[in-house]
Amino acid sequence: MKSIRFWLIVMLTSAILTSMLGAIFISYNKVSHETEELYDAELAQLSRVLESLLSIQLDYTQDANLASLAEKDRVINTPDVHASGEFDLYGHKYEKKLSFQIWTSQGVFLLGSGHGLDMTEFVRKPGYQIEQDTAGEQWRSFTRYSEPLKVWIKTAQQMEIREELTHEIASLNVQxxxxxxxxxxxxxxIIIQMGFRSLLRVSEEIESRNPSHLAPLDEREVPSEIMPVVHALNQLLGEIDHSIERQQRFTSNAAHELRTPLAAIKVHAQNLYPQDERTQTIQQKIVQGVDKLTHLFNQLITLSKMETELQEEGGRESSKKLLLHGLVDQQLFPLSEQIKVKNLQVDNAVATDLVCTCPENSMSILLRNLIDNAVRYSDENGMIRVTATDSADGMSISVMDTGPGLDEQQKQRVFERFYRAAHQQVTGCGLGLSIVKEIVERQQYRILLHDSPLAEHGLWVELFIPKEINMK
Incomplete structure (x- = not known):
């Protein structure tokens, strides 16, 4: 599921990052351009300073011929800087990356630094240029002709200085x-989390709703953007609450209004004293039809309650410790008449001290339907066995019978509502195992169907309660 918060964070971060990358690119180009201009201006200024110094020197010495200087006096050697940093008391290491040269109008070298551009070649070309020395280093140079002194003055700067400064400024900007x-x-x-706080509160309120708690959502402090949604949801919750109430009232009224007439019809039918075999057969069919209708009605009521009357704690009943042997006996007691009529051998093989931690009402309905199915479908003089074992993984409860059993296809479909396996003569409504499935899914149990080991045919229903659920 996509998260709006995650999407906003990713998209806004991407937008900001893209904008900053653009800003870094523009800043780098701007810094590079401004650095070039600044250093170019320094080269031009340095040439004028040299011109002024030469003019003062010549005026002071009254010697207009610098070519008369000795060769060693024409070259100014920059001392090496041996400090751990960039400078010491005698100079700066970048001095070797700056250079100047002075030439006569005839191209004779007069004065210059002892490093940098080749001093044996001179090109009479004023202005800025990119040149390369014998070591392969690139220099930015500025050349101009001094008319008063009749000399060419060239100042130069290694390109590495400009690039280093540009990179340092750009690095600082990036950091x-x-x-x-x-x-x-x-x-x-933080801002997005705060903005979504009210939406999260609404989401938590919605998650807390269940069929037993359909109160309207609190519309206070709800953002105007989702107010229509919350308002519509409150209306829907109200309609669902009224619908469940009507369904529960119908169930209650139906239980009261239908059970009594059905019981009365059965009593009247049993009170008939048929004089012939045909009337006796009709009487039996009436009683069987009433019994079938009563059973169907009871199963529908049970299924309706299982679906609508969800208990507390998220739709699950609270569990309690129950003696399983006694719980099985409680479900066998109402079936004692049918067991006697069919002469069934029923074995409650559950240990008398075995405790099962489970919701009592759901487990009673579950066992009642499993045992009722076993009684209904077992042949006369058949056998039913109920067992239970407790292990490290959980508790297993088994109900085995000697009825017709189910093939593999029938085992896949038997939990469907109103499904009746073919060639079965036993009366039923096809809801017993559907109710069992509702309980199993709600309580997070597991149910398996096997062939019964009691006879050649028969069904073995195994109910498994995981340990972590049985311990709650």
Whole structure:
């Protein structure tokens, strides 16, 4: 399921990250351009400073011929910086990345630094240029001709300095933007969480609703964007609550109104004293029809209650510790007349001290339907056995009979409502195992169908209660 919060966080983070990458790209280009302009201006300014210094020097010495200087005096050697950092008391390591040269109008070298561009070649080309020295390093140079001094002045700077400065500024920008991105993401997540708080509260209220608790949702502090949804949901909850109430009233009224007439019809039918075999057969069919209708009605009432009257704790009844042997005896007692008529041998083989932790009402209905099916479908003089075993994995309850049994296809469909296996002469309504399935699914049990070991034919129904559920 997609999360709106996750989608918002991902999309907003992507948008912010894209914007910041764009800002970093623009900032890098802008810093690179401004750095180029600043350093170019410094080169031009340095050339003018050199011109002024030469002019002062020549005026002071009254010597206009710098070519008369000794070769060693024409080259200014920059001392090496041996400090652990970038500078010491004698200079800066970047001095070797700066260079200047002074040439006569005839191209004779007069004065310059002892490093940088080749001093043996000179091109009379004023302005800015990109040049390369003998070591392969690139330099940005500025050349101009001094008319008063009749000399060419060239200042140069290694391109590495410009790139290093640009990279450092860009790195600082990236670090700042990444830190800002982290802060913005944290704030964004907090803000989105706060914005969704009311929606989460509504979601929690909806999750807390069940058929036994259909109170309207609290519409206070509900965002206006989802107010129509909450209002519509409250109307739906109200309609469902009224529908369940009407269904429960119908069930209660039907139980009262139908059971009495059915019982009266059966009594009147039994009070008839038929004089011939035909009337006697009709009497038996009336009694059987009333019994079948009563059984169907009771099963429908039970199924309706199982579906609508959900108990507390999310639709599950509270469990209690029950002696399973006594619970089986309680379900066998109402069937004692049928057991006697069919001469069935019923064996309650459950240990008398075996305790089952389960909801009493659901387990009673479950066992009643399993045992009732076993009694109905067992042949005359047949056998029914109820057993239970407790293991490390859980408790297993088995109901075995000697009836016609089920083939594999019938075992797949027998839990469907109103399904009746073919070639069965026993009266029934096809709801017993449907009710069993409702209880098993609601209580998170498991149920398996096997062939009975008691006879050649028969059904073995095994109910398994996992340990973690049986311990609750």
């Amino acid at each position: 700042s933007l990444l830190l800002m991105l982290l802060v913005m993401i944290v704030l964004m997540v």
